[in-house]
Amino acid sequence: MKARVLFSGGKDSALAAVILCKFFEVELVTCTFGLLENWKNAKRAAECMGFPFKILNLNRSIIDCAVEQIIKDGTLRGGITKIHKSALEEVAKLSDSVILSDGCRRDDRTPVLSHGEIRSIEDKFDVQYIQPLAGFGRKTIDVLVDRYFEIEEKEGWLIKGCEYEYELRELIGKRYGNDKIPELFPRAHTHSRVLNMKVKG
Amino acid sequence: MKARVLFSGGKDSALAAVILCKFFEVELVTCTFGLLENWKNAKRAAECMGFPFKILNLNRSIIDCAVEQIIKDGTLRGGITKIHKSALEEVAKLSDSVILSDGCRRDDRTPVLSHGEIRSIEDKFDVQYIQPLAGFGRKTIDVLVDRYFEIEEKEGWLIKGCEYEYELRELIGKRYGNDKIPELFPRAHTHSRVLNMKVKG
Numbered sequence: 001m002k003a004r005v006l007f008s009g010g011k012d013s014a015l016a017a018v019i020l021c022k023f024f025e026v027e028l029v030t031c032t033f034g035l036l037e038n039w040k041n042a043k044r045a046a047e048c049m050g051f052p053f054k055i056l057n058l059n060r061s062i063i064d065c066a067v068e069q070i071i072k073d074g075t076l077r078g079g080i081t082k083i084h085k086s087a088l089e090e091v092a093k094l095s096d097s098v099i100l101s102d103g104c105r106r107d108d109r110t111p112v113l114s115h116g117e118i119r120s121i122e123d124k125f126d127v128q129y130i131q132p133l134a135g136f137g138r139k140t141i142d143v144l145v146d147r148y149f150e151i152e153e154k155e156g157w158l159i160k161g162c163e164y165e166y167e168l169r170e171l172i173g174k175r176y177g178n179d180k181i182p183e184l185f186p187r188a189h190t191h192s193r194v195l196n197m198k199v200k201g
Numbered sequence: 202m203k204a205r206v207l208f209s210g211g212k213d214s215a216l217a218a219v220i221l222c223k224f225f226e227v228e229l230v231t232c233t234f235g236l237l238e239n240w241k242n243a244k245r246a247a248e249c250m251g252f253p254f255k256i257l258n259l260n261r262s263i264i265d266c267a268v269e270q271i272i273k274d275g276t277l278r279g280g281i282t283k284i285h286k287s288a289l290e291e292v293a294k295l296s297d298s299v300i301l302s303d304g305c306r307r308d309d310r311t312p313v314l315s316h317g318e319i320r321s322i323e324d325k326f327d328v329q330y331i332q333p334l335a336g337f338g339r340k341t342i343d344v345l346v347d348r349y350f351e352i353e354e355k356e357g358w359l360i361k362g363c364e365y366e367y368e369l370r371e372l373i374g375k376r377y378g379n380d381k382i383p384e385l386f387p388r389a390h391t392h393s394r395v396l397n398m399k400v401k402g
Contacts, residue, residue, distance in 0.1 A: 001344070022223045023345060099341065106316070106335065115307070119338070128341045134307065135335030137323060140300065143202070144224060 003099035003130070004029050004091050006084075007053075008162040009042035011145045011153070011192040012103030012133060017051060018148055019132040020101055027052045031087045033063045035167045042162040045194040056094075062086045066164075067171055076165070076184060077110045083164045084111035085121070092125035105133040105141060150196040159191045204300035204331070205230050205292050207285075208254075209363040210243035212346045212354070212393040213304030213334060218252060219349050220333040221302055228253045232288045234264045236368045243363040246395040257295075263287045267365075268372055277366070277385060278311045284365045285312035286322070293326035306334040306342060351397040360392045 003024035007013045017026050028051050030042040039055055046053035066079035073079070084102070091100050100121075104111065113121075122129050133141065145151065152159060160166065165185065173181055204225035208214045218227050229252050231243040240256055247254035267280035274280070285303070292301050301322075305312065314322075323330050334342060346352065353360060361367065366386065374382055 019220075019224075023220075023348075104336070106319075106332075118307075122338060122340070128338060128344075130338070130341055131307075131336030133336065135305070135332030137320070137329060137331070139323075140329045140331055143329075 001025060001098060002027055002096060003101055004054075004094070004097055006031065006087055006091065006100070006102040007042055007046060008103070009045035009193050010103070010161050010163065011149060011151050011194060012105055012141070014045065014049060014103070014149060014194045015141060015144055016101055016103040016132045017049065018144075020130070021051070024099060027054060029054045029056050029091055030162050031056045031058050031090070031164075032162070033058050033060055033167050033171075035063075035170045036160075038160045038162045038166050041160050041193060048196050049194065050197070050200065056087070056090055058083075058087060058090055063167060063171060067168065067175065070168065070172070070184060071176065074184070076168070079168065080164055081111035081113065083168075085113060085117060088121055088129065089125065092121060092127045097125070097127055099128045099130060101130045101132060103133055104131045106135055106137055148197060148199055149194050150198060151192045152195055153190060153192040155188055155190050157185070157189070157191075159193050161191045161193050163191065165189075202226060202299060203228055203297060204302055205255075205295070205298055207232065207288055207292065207301070207303040208243055208247060209304070210246035210394050211304070211362050211364065212350060212352050212395060213306055213342070215246065215250060215304070215350060215395045216342060216345055217302055217304040217333045218250065219345075221331070222252070225300060228255060230255045230257050230292055231363050232257045232259050232291070233363070234259055234261055234368050234372075236264075236371045237361075239361045239363045239367050242361050242394060249397050250395065251398070251401065257288070257291055259284075259288060259291055264368060264372060268369065268376065271369065271373070271385060272377065275385070277369070280369065281365055282312040282314065284369075286314060286318060289322055289330065290326065293322060293328045298326070298328055300329045300331060302331045302333060304334055305332045307336060307338055349398060349400055350395050351399060352393045353396055354391060354393040356389055356391050358386070358390070358392075360394050362392045362394050364392065366390075
């Protein structure tokens with residue numbers, strides 16, 4: 001039974017994949033709007049993890065719509081959740097998708113789908129959407145990440161991971177000028193990237 | 202690293218244990234107030250699963266307090282959540298507890314601890330509390346249960362599992378008369394019990 005995991009190349013979605021691979025046949029899926037080539041870093045992480053990897057090109061209208069919402073709200077949360085929901089729906093539409101998954105954690109504040117939204121995706125596309133880390137706190141995640149992965153983790157935007165924020169920054173900078181970026185994107189934001197596996201999942 | 206799983210002998214806590222055993226050294230813990238001997242069924246389920254098993258005797262004042270709340274509320278939810286929280290705290294107090302866990306699922310309505318209550322247990326007792334099924338919907342749980350377990354599943358109260366409801370029914374029946382039971386306990390309630398493992402976890 002195949003489980004597709006939305007994969008940024010960072011530690012959370014990587015750990016979700018390692019948990020799921022004990023029970024399902026994992027395929028990693030990285031979404032891009034074609035604005036940056038940061039998906040290549042996710043691809044490299046997928047290769048070192050040894051899982052099949054797929055790029056999914058999302059329609060630009062999705063990120064356009066998210067940017068509009070972010071500018072209107074003055075905060076990232078709603079726009080990122082909108083992109084994540086669309087990404088899940090696009091993966092759900094793939095012909096042989098039965099199980100969808102991601103690296104959302106118990107204490108994440110963004111993206112957060114409500115129970116209703118989760119069940120609506122499941123019913124609409126006849127899929128099962130699993131969040132393997134939804135019941136895990138930060139300490140446990142750190143213990144498991146340290147057991148399985150060699151990672152690079154830095155504050156700021158130096159690591160070119162494949163979270164939605166990178167393409168959002170790019171687009172917002174182009175449309176509204178680079179001065180808009182520090183208003184919306186936190187500086188003290190930590191991103192991680194999987195460099196290698198210590199133990200095979 | 203040891204992970205203690207609150208175990209009723211039913212399919213949810215059994216599946217939580219099977220998921221966790223891929224990453225930690227699982228020990229099953231069944232709580233009892235000493236009003237019934239239904240913990241013996243949990244012990245049998247634990248034996249067929251091949252995990253170490255522990256009985257934890259909880260103080261009667263916990264169930265007394267839960268019964269008072271249930272009578273006051275006219276519904277089980279708050280009282281059961283109170284017992285579950287106390288059970289987690291008692292397991293957390295055991296000298297070598299680092300990881301606590303249970304079979305709470307994404308769509309469960311009872312017991313439900315808030316994020317604040319979860320983090321408060323973690324901080325107060327310096328433990329990690331994991332809910333491996335918090336991100337799993339019913340369909341996925343059914344798929345995995347069917348893969349791993351032979352179970353008995355029935356509506357009503359015929360299966361003597363070791364969920365808190367059984368001792369609560371006993372105590373409420375004794376204190377308030379058996380007529381009180383159908384007012385509070387749903388008839389169309391399904392309980393399950395693990396009879397055997399199809400595949401070792």
